[in-house]
Amino acid sequence: MPFGVATVRGMKTWFLVSGLAVTSLLSTSCGKSNGSAATSKSGGTVVINGSGSTFQKPFQEVAIDSFSKDHAGIKVNYGAGGSGKGRQDFADQVTDYGCSDAPYKQDAAAKVKGGEFLYVPVLLGAITVSYNLDGVDKLQLSPDTVAKIFQREIKKWNDPAIAADNPGVTLPDMDITVAHRSDGSGTTEQFTKYLDLAVGAAGGGSEWKLKSGATVEWAPDTQGGNGNQGVAQIVTGTKGAIGYVDLPDAKASNLKFAAIKNQAGKYIMPSTDSAKAAGDGIDVKPDLTFVSVNAKGDASYPITAPSWCMAYVKQGDKAKGDAIKSYFKFMVTDGQKLLGSIDFAPLPKALQDKAIAQVDKIQS
Amino acid sequence: MASQLDLRGTGDGADRAFRWLAIGAAALVLLILGLIAITMTERSSSVFGKMGLDFFTSKRWAPPDGQFGGLSFIWGTLYTSVIAIALAVPISMGVSLFITQLAPRWLKMPLVYVLDLLAVIPSVVFGLWGVLTLAGPIQHFYTHVHNAVAGIPLLGSIFGDSPQGRSFMTAGIILAVMITPIITSLAREVIETTPQNEKEAALALGATRWEMIRGAVIPHSKGGITGAVMLGLGRAMGETIAAALVIGASIGQISINVFSSGNSMPAVIANEWGEADEIHKSALIALAVVLFVITIIVNVIASTIVRRSMARSRGVRR
Numbered sequence: 041m042p043f044g045v046a047t048v049r050g051m052k053t054w055f056l057v058s059g060l061a062v063t064s065l066l067s068t069s070c071g072k073s074n075g076s077a078a079t080s081k082s083g084g085t086v087v088i089n090g091s092g093s094t095f096q097k098p099f100q101e102v103a104i105d106s107f108s109k110d111h112a113g114i115k116v117n118y119g120a121g122g123s124g125k126g127r128q129d130f131a132d133q134v135t136d137y138g139c140s141d142a143p144y145k146q147d148a149a150a151k152v153k154g155g156e157f158l159y160v161p162v163l164l165g166a167i168t169v170s171y172n173l174d175g176v177d178k179l180q181l182s183p184d185t186v187a188k189i190f191q192r193e194i195k196k197w198n199d200p201a202i203a204a205d206n207p208g209v210t211l212p213d214m215d216i217t218v219a220h221r222s223d224g225s226g227t228t229e230q231f232t233k234y235l236d237l238a239v240g241a242a243g244g245g246s247e248w249k250l251k252s253g254a255t256v257e258w259a260p261d262t263q264g265g266n267g268n269q270g271v272a273q274i275v276t277g278t279k280g281a282i283g284y285v286d287l288p289d290a291k292a293s294n295l296k297f298a299a300i301k302n303q304a305g306k307y308i309m310p311s312t313d314s315a316k317a318a319g320d321g322i323d324v325k326p327d328l329t330f331v332s333v334n335a336k337g338d339a340s341y342p343i344t345a346p347s348w349c350m351a352y353v354k355q356g357d358k359a360k361g362d363a364i365k366s367y368f369k370f371m372v373t374d375g376q377k378l379l380g381s382i383d384f385a386p387l388p389k390a391l392q393d394k395a396i397a398q399v400d401k402i403q404s
Numbered sequence: 405m406a407s408q409l410d411l412r413g414t415g416d417g418a419d420r421a422f423r424w425l426a427i428g429a430a431a432l433v434l435l436i437l438g439l440i441a442i443t444m445t446e447r448s449s450s451v452f453g454k455m456g457l458d459f460f461t462s463k464r465w466a467p468p469d470g471q472f473g474g475l476s477f478i479w480g481t482l483y484t485s486v487i488a489i490a491l492a493v494p495i496s497m498g499v500s501l502f503i504t505q506l507a508p509r510w511l512k513m514p515l516v517y518v519l520d521l522l523a524v525i526p527s528v529v530f531g532l533w534g535v536l537t538l539a540g541p542i543q544h545f546y547t548h549v550h551n552a553v554a555g556i557p558l559l560g561s562i563f564g565d566s567p568q569g570r571s572f573m574t575a576g577i578i579l580a581v582m583i584t585p586i587i588t589s590l591a592r593e594v595i596e597t598t599p600q601n602e603k604e605a606a607l608a609l610g611a612t613r614w615e616m617i618r619g620a621v622i623p624h625s626k627g628g629i630t631g632a633v634m635l636g637l638g639r640a641m642g643e644t645i646a647a648a649l650v651i652g653a654s655i656g657q658i659s660i661n662v663f664s665s666g667n668s669m670p671a672v673i674a675n676e677w678g679e680a681d682e683i684h685k686s687a688l689i690a691l692a693v694v695l696f697v698i699t700i701i702v703n704v705i706a707s708t709i710v711r712r713s714m715a716r717s718r719g720v721r722r
Contacts, residue, residue, distance in 0.1 A: 122678035145681065217568070222653030224679030251468035254679035257655060263568055263665065264653025266675070277540055278568070
């Protein structure tokens, strides 16, 4: 049922536009009520609301489900409307926690209304470079080649650059169709950030010209699909297509994906293990933000994306503060065990310890 | 002393209350429209300040570089709407004339019912049908058309190469399907108002059925039909989700090739809003302002045409 899923996720994004009006209404009304977020206690149940990353949505769903079994008095709601919405809602105190695949930019962080807040990393996930090519079951790509393909500098599958990455493989004389996200997306941001960092690092005169961001300037002769499922659908339906799709969706759509050459020069397939290995090779800043693409290490899959949840240090309401703290604690401890089954990677031990220490800073 | 008729009646208070209620409702519409215009202009001012006229003349849309040129989206919106109108108007006219002039009584009611039903299907349904069912197979058709006209000067460029099924044409087709019931049902109502005696007069003068339609029905309903078409055009230009799904989401594409993929203003707004930062949001709102202005222009043109043709047909009758 991949199409059904695509519909639901796609529609979420679209509803944002209409939801915007509601959101701004909510934020004004909440601003007046002592700055406390839109939360209610009904019948002894504490409700905490979060919104944000669609990348994280499968994790939030299983985590909430599992958490609520042991915490009957706490109800957690998560609305997956995109990382940008997650950051905005959290900054405006519309939600109690926000989840995002990217930290706030400098100027936006200053506009977060609820005072000091914490980044808590919750998971790592691989972004695959998926393709549709009959007869080629193993494909290896270096970052320079990926960049050339997505910039339309290479337009045929039997191009010498692809052949050089794949010695001994017979590549067909076929046109390449590039598929990308049509909606603004954290996945696009991580994928382009990877190319921005990795391309040309080894010399050779290659250059990634599109920079990085949630929406970049793809060439007009490429195809846009809505959501990971939309890109997966283009790749599935088009012979010779290539696109970037997160691992859970690529697996759900039975796509073939390429092994990508990492910093150590090894071609690594995307998997939960190789994404976890990437987690060992990252430099974590004191506020627990980090860049996880193009990570060091022999076994690291280089296009590994992070995701965080954010919570305020000072919680106004004792009951709610306790609830948020225990849910965050769950996400970085027992919740980590749920990740493998949904094709995400848990945090490496060192980072997990830091994340737990970070959660302890929440004052309930 | 002649008793004067009391014109004020007993319901004077209610009359006045009703009058103010009606004025209030009318004023509210204007107020809301005005507030929307003010807010949108204000929120888009930063991108207009940064890009100036380039916003309308440049097709380079590169958020990471802070470059926002909306020309390709304006083009996409207008081009898909024109395609939709070109496809929908002949069909709508045929259907509405069939229903009003030719259809046997037993067929008329079910036909009207189905058409009205078509008008209330949510656009996302059309969009999903378009992207899941239509876009794939129709590419073969596009390729055939392209091969058939290749080499002919203008046609060859209009029906150019078709890299994929999602294109201006596919969006145009979906929009046409969506606006056909609207145009049809409005045109039908207008045509229905053609006075019976005018039609009978035409027939009595020996006109065939087609001559009667051309001589009596069309002149009578020209204004109303134009209005119906313009309403359809307005809907086609503003359609968001269906267009976003089937237009192909190419950035910066300005081409008269109906088979190339592109993007339209509402589709870009819907797609990119969620992850947009400040200036990017401002640019998207600016696109909404442009769409707003274009819609107003279309409506003004439409009402002018309607007024003129009504005046002309009245003049003829005198």
